[in-house]
Amino acid sequence: MRIELPHRSERFGAVRIHGVQEVWELDSGGEPAALEDPGWQSIHHVPTATINDYERRMAIVIPVMGERLKVLDGVLSGIPHDCLIILVSNSERGPVDRYRMEKETLRRFCRLAQRSALLIHQRDPGVAAAFADAGMPELLDEEGLVRNGKGEGMLIGLALAQLSGREFVGFIDADNYVPGAVYEYVQAYASGFHLAESPFSMVRISWRSKPKIQAGRLFFNRWGRSSQVTNRFLNLLISAYSGFGTEIVATGNAGEHAFSLDLALRLQFAAGFAVEPYEYLNVFERYGGVITSPDDDVMRDGVEIFQIETRNPHFHENKGADHVQEMRLQALNVLYHSPIATPDVREEVLEFLNQEGVIGEGEEPPQELLYPPMSVVDWDTFGRVLGDKSESFRQIEQVRPSAVERQTPIPDIPDSESKG
Amino acid sequence: MRIELPHRSERFGAVRIHGVQEVWELDSGGEPAALEDPGWQSIHHVPTATINDYERRMAIVIPVMGERLKVLDGVLSGIPHDCLIILVSNSERGPVDRYRMEKETLRRFCRLAQRSALLIHQRDPGVAAAFADAGMPELLDEEGLVRNGKGEGMLIGLALAQLSGREFVGFIDADNYVPGAVYEYVQAYASGFHLAESPFSMVRISWRSKPKIQAGRLFFNRWGRSSQVTNRFLNLLISAYSGFGTEIVATGNAGEHAFSLDLALRLQFAAGFAVEPYEYLNVFERYGGVITSPDDDVMRDGVEIFQIETRNPHFHENKGADHVQEMRLQALNVLYHSPIATPDVREEVLEFLNQEGVIGEGEEPPQELLYPPMSVVDWDTFGRVLGDKSESFRQIEQVRPSAVERQTPIPDIPDSESKG
Numbered sequence: 001m002r003i004e005l006p007h008r009s010e011r012f013g014a015v016r017i018h019g020v021q022e023v024w025e026l027d028s029g030g031e032p033a034a035l036e037d038p039g040w041q042s043i044h045h046v047p048t049a050t051i052n053d054y055e056r057r058m059a060i061v062i063p064v065m066g067e068r069l070k071v072l073d074g075v076l077s078g079i080p081h082d083c084l085i086i087l088v089s090n091s092e093r094g095p096v097d098r099y100r101m102e103k104e105t106l107r108r109f110c111r112l113a114q115r116s117a118l119l120i121h122q123r124d125p126g127v128a129a130a131f132a133d134a135g136m137p138e139l140l141d142e143e144g145l146v147r148n149g150k151g152e153g154m155l156i157g158l159a160l161a162q163l164s165g166r167e168f169v170g171f172i173d174a175d176n177y178v179p180g181a182v183y184e185y186v187q188a189y190a191s192g193f194h195l196a197e198s199p200f201s202m203v204r205i206s207w208r209s210k211p212k213i214q215a216g217r218l219f220f221n222r223w224g225r226s227s228q229v230t231n232r233f234l235n236l237l238i239s240a241y242s243g244f245g246t247e248i249v250a251t252g253n254a255g256e257h258a259f260s261l262d263l264a265l266r267l268q269f270a271a272g273f274a275v276e277p278y279e280y281l282n283v284f285e286r287y288g289g290v291i292t293s294p295d296d297d298v299m300r301d302g303v304e305i306f307q308i309e310t311r312n313p314h315f316h317e318n319k320g321a322d323h324v325q326e327m328r329l330q331a332l333n334v335l336y337h338s339p340i341a342t343p344d345v346r347e348e349v350l351e352f353l354n355q356e357g358v359i360g361e362g363e364e365p366p367q368e369l370l371y372p373p374m375s376v377v378d379w380d381t382f383g384r385v386l387g388d389k390s391e392s393f394r395q396i397e398q399v400r401p402s403a404v405e406r407q408t409p410i411p412d413i414p415d416s417e418s419k420g
Numbered sequence: 421m422r423i424e425l426p427h428r429s430e431r432f433g434a435v436r437i438h439g440v441q442e443v444w445e446l447d448s449g450g451e452p453a454a455l456e457d458p459g460w461q462s463i464h465h466v467p468t469a470t471i472n473d474y475e476r477r478m479a480i481v482i483p484v485m486g487e488r489l490k491v492l493d494g495v496l497s498g499i500p501h502d503c504l505i506i507l508v509s510n511s512e513r514g515p516v517d518r519y520r521m522e523k524e525t526l527r528r529f530c531r532l533a534q535r536s537a538l539l540i541h542q543r544d545p546g547v548a549a550a551f552a553d554a555g556m557p558e559l560l561d562e563e564g565l566v567r568n569g570k571g572e573g574m575l576i577g578l579a580l581a582q583l584s585g586r587e588f589v590g591f592i593d594a595d596n597y598v599p600g601a602v603y604e605y606v607q608a609y610a611s612g613f614h615l616a617e618s619p620f621s622m623v624r625i626s627w628r629s630k631p632k633i634q635a636g637r638l639f640f641n642r643w644g645r646s647s648q649v650t651n652r653f654l655n656l657l658i659s660a661y662s663g664f665g666t667e668i669v670a671t672g673n674a675g676e677h678a679f680s681l682d683l684a685l686r687l688q689f690a691a692g693f694a695v696e697p698y699e700y701l702n703v704f705e706r707y708g709g710v711i712t713s714p715d716d717d718v719m720r721d722g723v724e725i726f727q728i729e730t731r732n733p734h735f736h737e738n739k740g741a742d743h744v745q746e747m748r749l750q751a752l753n754v755l756y757h758s759p760i761a762t763p764d765v766r767e768e769v770l771e772f773l774n775q776e777g778v779i780g781e782g783e784e785p786p787q788e789l790l791y792p793p794m795s796v797v798d799w800d801t802f803g804r805v806l807g808d809k810s811e812s813f814r815q816i817e818q819v820r821p822s823a824v825e826r827q828t829p830i831p832d833i834p835d836s837e838s839k840g
Contacts, residue, residue: 002501002533025533026603029501030472043532048468052450077731078600081422081449112463113422113445177631177638179731180498180600183446211597211735213633218597218735311497311599315631315638315735 001051001187002028003308005042005195010248012238013289015303020206020250023311026184046191054190055082058258059166061157063150064089066098067174067317069105075174076109078182083170085110085117086160088153093121103394110396118160119394122146122153126390131159134382138371151275151371158264158374163383168193170203170258173316181312189258192306200263201304202279204251207314220313227253230277230331233349237284237335240342251307252277252331263303264374266295271369274330278370280305281338290340329358333365421471421607422448423728425462425615430668432658433709435723440626440670442729446604466611474610475502478678479586481577483570484509486518487594487737489525495594496529498602503590505530505537506580508573513541523814530816538580539814542566542573546810551579554802558791571695571791578684578794583803588613590623590678593736601732609678612726620683621724622699624671627734640733647673650697650751653769657704657755660762671727672697672751683723684794686715691789694750698790700725701758710760749778753785 002025006018030048060083062075079085087106091098099121110117120127128145131137139155141147146156154171161169170189176182185205192203209220230252239245251257253276259267267286270278283303286293293299335341336349353359386393422445426438450468480503482495499505507526511518519541530537540547548565551557559575561567566576574591581589590609596602605625612623629640650672659665671677673696679687687706690698703723706713713719755761756769773779806813 024497024529025501025535026498026599027500028533030469043534045534048472049450052468074731077444078446080447081445109444113448114463114465115445177640177733178598178600178735179446180598180604183603184600213637217633311494313597313735315598315733 014287017305020307051190058168059084059161061086063153064174074179078179087119088157090122117396121392124392130382130385134378149272173255175317177315184310188308198301203258203306204254205256206309209313274368277331278334434707437725440727471610475500478588479504479581481506483573484594494599498599507539508577510542537816541812544812550802550805554798555796569692593675595737597735608728618721618724623678623726624674625676626729629733694754694788697751698754
C-alpha cells in the first residue's frame with residue numbers, strides 16, 4: 001500500500017492526532033521501501049511483506065446483527081487470510097435462528113478458505129458469567145446477560161482478541177457490499193500500525209466517498225450524515241484547549257477502526273452507538289493532560305491516532321434515518337458530560353440539541369453508560385469461565401484436511417493458530 | 421487469492437472453456453501452496469508471491485473515452501504496482517482537451533506512486549502511420565486515422581503491450597467506481613494464468629453482481645442486460661457442435677478480460693463493441709477444428725479460457741440503454757456471419773433480431789468489421805514509425821533508472837518524461 005504521510009498533526013497532551021492520509025495505491029508492490037528515495041516526496045510505500053507481518057498479529061472483529069448472509073460472506077472474503085476472524089453476533093435466536101445461519105456461513109467459509117475463526121453470541125450466558133467473574137460485571141444488564149449494543153459487542157470482540165494472543169484488533173462492519181473495501185481497510189490498519197512510533201496507537205478509516213441514491217442515480221457524498229456533526233464537536237473541544245480552530249478530526253464516527261491492544265485495554269468504552277466517538281474523547285480524557293492520567297507508560301510514549309482515507313467508496317446497507325439520529329445524539333451526550341468538556345463546548349452542544357428539537361429549554365442530554373477499562377479483567381478467570389459455561393462460543397480451526405471444527409475449552413485458545 | 425477450481429470444462433476442438441470459478445479470498449496469504457493437501461478439496465490457493473510474479477509480466481490496458489477523471493484516478497489506484505499501465509484514450513481533443521487532463525491525471529499518479537505508464541491517443545496520426553507502414557492498414561478510416569471504437573483502442577493497447585515486452589495483457593474499463601474491484605480483476609487474471617497449462621490462454625471476469633438502482637434502492641442483478649443474450653447464443657453455437665446443451669459460457673461480453681500475448685497476437689479482433697464476444701467466436705473459428713487452423717502450435721497445446729467470478733460488485737457508470745442495445749446487436753451480427761455458424765444458429769439469431777424489431781422479415785444483420793491478426797505487424801517498423809511520427813505518445817517513467825529493469829524496447833520516444 002502506498003500512502004501519503006500526514007501533512008499535519010495536532011497535539012492534545014500526550015495524544016498526537018495525525019491529519020487524514022490518502023491511499024495512493026492499494027498494492028504498491030513487493031519491493032522493500034529501501035529502494036525509495038526518502039524525503040523526495042511525502043508518500044510512503046509499505047511493502048506487501050510488511051503488511052503481511054501486521055496481518056499475522058491482527059484479529060478482525062465483525063459485530064453482526066441480522067445483516068444479510070450474502071453480504072457477510074462477502075465481508076469475510078475480503079479479510080486477508082492471516083488475520084484471525086472474530087465474529088460477535090447479536091442476531092436473533094428465536095424460531096428463526098439467524099445466529100445458527102451465521103455460524104454455518106462462517107464455518108463453510110473457513111472450511112473452504114482453510115482458516116480459523118472465533119464466534120460467539122453476545123447474549124450467551126457464558127460470556128456474561130465470564131465478565132462477571134473476571135471483574136467486569138458492569139457489562140451485564142438486569143437479565144444477567146451482556147447488554148445489547150454495538151459497543152458491548154465490540155468489547156466481547158476485544159476480550160477474545162486478547163485471549164487469542166493477537167497484538168492488534170481491527171473492527172469491520174458486517175454490512176459492507178464491497179469486499180475490496182474490506183480488504184483495503186485491513187491494509188490501511190496495517191499501514192497505520194507500521195507508521196506508528198508509539199505502541200499505543202489507533203487507526204481510523206475516513207471514507208473518500210459514501211454513495212447515496214438521490215433522484216434515481218448515485219451521488220458520491222463526501223461525508224456521512226452523522227460524521228459531520230461528530231467531527232465538528234470533537235474539533236471544537238480540541239480548539240477549546242489549543243486556542244486554534246482545527247479540522248483535524250475527520251473520523252469521529254468511524255465504524256472501521258483498529259487499535260493496538262496495548263491501547264485498547266486501557267480505554268473506557270461507551271455503550272451502544274456512542275462507542276466510536278467516545279474512543280477519541282476517552283483518549284483525550286486520559287492522556288490529554290487536562291486531568292491526571294492513570295497510565296504513566298502511555299503518557300511517556302504518547303498515543304498516536306492515524307486517519308486514513310481509503311480509495312474504495314463505502315457502499316453499505318442503508319439503516320435509515322433513525323439510526324443516524326441515534327448515533328449523532330449519543331456522541332454529543334458523551335461529549336456534554338465529559339469531565340474535560342469546557343463550559344463553551346457544553347453550551348454549544350446544548351444549543352445544537354435545542355435547535356434540533358431533541359431537548360427542551362433548560363434540559364440536559366442524558367448520560368451514556370461508560371464501562372471501565374478492560375485492564376481490570378482477570379484473563380485466566382475469563383477464559384476458564386467462558387470455556388466452562390459458554391453455549392455459543394466456537395473456535396473454528398481449519399488448517400489441515402484432518403482438522404475439523406471442535407468446541408475448544410478456552411485455555412487452548414493461544415495455541416489455536418498453530419498449523420499442526 | 422483463493423479460487424475454486426473449475427467444476428467442469430467444455431471442449432470445442434482444441435479450445436477448453438472452463439466453467440465459472442468463484443473467488444473465495446481476495447488475499448489467501450503469503451505461504452506457499454505446498455502446505456496444502458492437493459486433491460483434498462477443489463479450492464486452489466495462489467500465494468501472493470506467485471500473483472506478483474505474473475503482475476510483473478503483465479500490462480494493463482485502460483481504454484478511455486471521456487470518463488470522469490476522479491473515476492479514472494480511482495481505477496489507476498487499484499492496479500497493482502508491478503503491472504505496466506497502458507492508457508489508450510479516444511477522448512475529445514477540442515478546445516476542452518480531455519486528453520490533456522487525462523495525461524495530467526496519469527502523470528501525477530505515476531509521480532506519486534513512482535511507477536511507469538504508456539499513454540497514447542487513438543486518433544494520433546503517428547499511431548495510424550505506424551500501423552499502416554507495419555502491415556495493418558485495415559485499422560485506418562478514410563481520414564487516415566485509426567478508426568473510432570473500443571476494439572480499435574484495445575488493439576492499440578495490445579500493440580503497445582507487445583512493444584513493452586510484457587507477456588500478458590489485461591483490459592480494465594475506465595468507468596469502474598470501485599478500485600478494490602479493479603485490484604481483484606488483476607489478481608484474478610494472474611490466478612488464471614497461473615492455473616493455465618497452455619501458453620495460449622484467456623481469463624475473463626464474471627461478475628457476481630451488477631448493482632442497479634431500482635425504485636430508489638440498490639438491486640444486485642446477477643447478470644448485465646446484454647450478457648444474457650450474448651451468452652445464450654454462444655452456448656447455442658457450442659451445443660450445435662457437441663450435441664449437448666450447455667451453459668458453460670458466462671462471460672461473452674466481459675469487458676474485463678486478459679490474454680497471454682501469445683494468444684492475443686494470433687486472434688482476429690472485431691471493430692467496436694463486437695470485440696469482446698468475437699474473441700470467443702474467433703477462438704472457436706480458428707481452433708475449434710471446424711475449419712482448418714493456421715496455427716499448428718496452438719492446435720497442439722490448445723487454448724484455455726478461464727472464467728472467474730470475482731467477489732466485488734461491478735459498480736460502474738451507467739452508459740444508458742442505447743449502449744446496451746448496440747453491444748447486444750453487434751455480438752449477434754458477428755455470430756450470424758461466422759463461417760462456423762450452423763444454419764440452426766443463424767435461424768435463431770434472425771428470429772431473435774426479428775422479435776426485437778431490429779431487422780425486418782427477410783433482412784440480414786449487418787456485417788461487422790474484422791481485423792487481421794496482429795501477428796502480421798512488423799514490430800520494428802511499428803516502433804520506429806511510432807517514435808518518429810507520434811504526437812501524443814508518452815512514456816512516463818518514474819522509477820530510479822538503477823532500481824528497475826527497463827522493459828520498453830522502443831528506442832526513441834520523443835518527449836519521454838522521466839523523473840527529474
